[in-house]
Amino acid sequence: MAEDLQIVKGNKVEQYQNLIPQIKGLLTGEPDLIANLANITAALKEQFGWFWIGFYIVKNDELVLGPFQGPVACTRIKKGRGVCGTSWAKAETLIVPDVEQFPGHIACSSLSKSEIVVPLIKEGIVWGVLDVDSSTLDQFDATDKLYLEDILALIEY
Ligand code: SME
16 A cells, blocks of 8 residues: 655655655556556646646557546547647657747647657657646756656556
8 A cells, every 4th residue: 555645845856856766666566557547647736736747649640648647638639639649759758838839739728838758769669758848937857757757667567
């Protein structure tokens, strides 16, 4: 049984460095992918309080909504569409400081202002993405990219 998450205040680096060992602990010994993706979104939501945090998983050549925290969202995204589909097509993390400036951005909510999407890659193939939306402009930077990529590297698929 998982303990309560220990939440810290402080700068972003301190918050990630406190959170990552706890996420490792949550994932250790649990082979179920959905359970692990669900706990990762919950842990990130508790620590950072971002507007929307969730996974999309590649199924039949589309991204399909997976475990998430936040308001209801678009269920399917095609390759190359929106920030998520572009991150999938490029197999790279995308930081979008202002979603209105991203051509083709898919607005699941008008409250989302900035976004980071990190691909889940195994043996060179993208099998999903983590999408994080903020209601604040310019929320995400290279620190988020670094630590979110570290967190995704903990997932066994
Ligand atoms: N904004 C994303 C779509 C997913 S929602 O934000 C949850 C995009 O442009 O891909």
